[in-house]
Amino acid sequence: xxxxxxPSLVVVAATTAAEKQKKRYPGESKGFVEEMxxxxxxxxxxxxxxxxxxxxxxIEERPVAKWEPTVEGYLRFxxxxxxxxxxxxxxxxDSNFPxxxxxxxxxxxxxxxLSTDLEWFKEQGYEIPEPTAPGKTYSQYLKExxxxxxxxxxxxxxxxxxxxxxxxxxxxxxxxxxxxDNKELEFYKWDGELSQLLQNVREKLxxxxxxxxxxxxxxxxxxxxxxxxxxxxxxxLILS
Numbered sequence: 001x002x003x004x005x006x007p008s009l010v011v012v013a014a015t016t017a018a019e020k021q022k023k024r025y026p027g028e029s030k031g032f033v034e035e036m037x038x039x040x041x042x043x044x045x046x047x048x049x050x051x052x053x054x055x056x057x058x059i060e061e062r063p064v065a066k067w068e069p070t071v072e073g074y075l076r077f078x079x080x081x082x083x084x085x086x087x088x089x090x091x092x093x094d095s096n097f098p099x100x101x102x103x104x105x106x107x108x109x110x111x112x113x114l115s116t117d118l119e120w121f122k123e124q125g126y127e128i129p130e131p132t133a134p135g136k137t138y139s140q141y142l143k144e145x146x147x148x149x150x151x152x153x154x155x156x157x158x159x160x161x162x163x164x165x166x167x168x169x170x171x172x173x174x175x176x177x178x179x180x181d182n183k184e185l186e187f188y189k190w191d192g193e194l195s196q197l198l199q200n201v202r203e204k205l206x207x208x209x210x211x212x213x214x215x216x217x218x219x220x221x222x223x224x225x226x227x228x229x230x231x232x233x234x235x236x237l238i239l240s
Contacts, residue, residue: 025217026038031202031206031209032205032206032209032210032212032217032220033158033202033205033206033209035217035221036155036158036159036205036220036221036224037162039221039224040159040162040163040224040228043224043225043228045061058232058236060232060235060236060238060239061232064170064171064174064175065174067174067175067178067238067239068178068239069175069178069179069238069239070179070238070239070240071121071126071179071180072129072240073237073238073239073240074175074179074180074238075118075121075126075128075129076129076132076237076238076240077234077235077237077238078114078117078118078121078185078187079118079128079129079130079131079132079135080131080132080134080135080136080138080234080237081110081114081135081187081234082110082111082114082115082118082131083131083135083136083138083139084135084138084139084142084160084234085109085110085111085114085160086111086139087138087139087142087143088142088156088157088160089109089110089111091142091143091146091153092104092157095146097150099150099154099208100146100150100153102204102207102208103157103201103204106161106197106200106201106204107190107191107192107197107200108161108165108190108197108198108201110161110164110187113185113186113187113189114186114187116186117185117186117187120185132237134230134233134234134236134237135234137230137233138230138231138233138234141226141230142156149219151212151216151217151219151220151223152219152220152223152226154205154208154209154220155220155221155223155224155227156223156226156227156230158205159224159227159228159231160227160231161201162198163231165190165194165198168188169188171235171238172184172185172187172188173188175238
């Protein structure tokens with residue numbers, strides 16, 4: 001004999017299914033940026049972030065206090081970083097694509113600041129190197145994504161700028177202590193209140209993502225690992 005489920009059991013089952021669905025996208029209720037942040041945090045090590053889940057494997061994932069940076073390596077990092085920021089900022093500035101146009105002149109731009117820093121190093125007598133493979137590879141990848149995959153491109157945009165404003169600043173401070181007599185580079189300074197600049201971009205990112213399907217949002221989130229991989233290869237140059 002087949003027994004029909006009572007209405008209350010059906011409601012409970014439906015509620016449980018809905019809750020499971022929600023659990024798949026942590027942070028969703030706060031907006032898409034929170035989803036991106038959650039995925040990014042999980043890809044950190046415990047030393048890098050309290051929410052980190054990744055095991056420390058590569059040299060740049062060790063605590064910064066244990067790093068042994070060199071000025072030459074740091075210059076390679078700055079030059080390759082500038083190439084990536086040049087690429088990102090040119091794509092945004094030259095694009096008529098509405099998704100990218102939202103992010104023109106956010107105040108987070110770094111290429112001009114890096115130019116100033118590299119000029120300072122030149123004045124100190126250092127030779128400025130040419131970009132290396134990590135920067136050139138990442139730059140080319142961003143150009144390709146911008147043309148054909150806006151969701152993936154936005155993932156890189158978010159992770160590059162927001163990581164630099166957090167962990168990147170801490171790394172810059174520690175490296176400056178070790179090899180630059182505590183000089184604060186322009187790379188780590190913003191015109192205006194950084195927290196407000198970041199909040200403005202968060203709002204723009206959330207607004208853009210409202211137009212995306214769940215599949216497009218998931219596709220963006222899945223690109224986070226590649227963003228970390230490419231950025232990690234550039235970061236590693238500090239220790240080269």
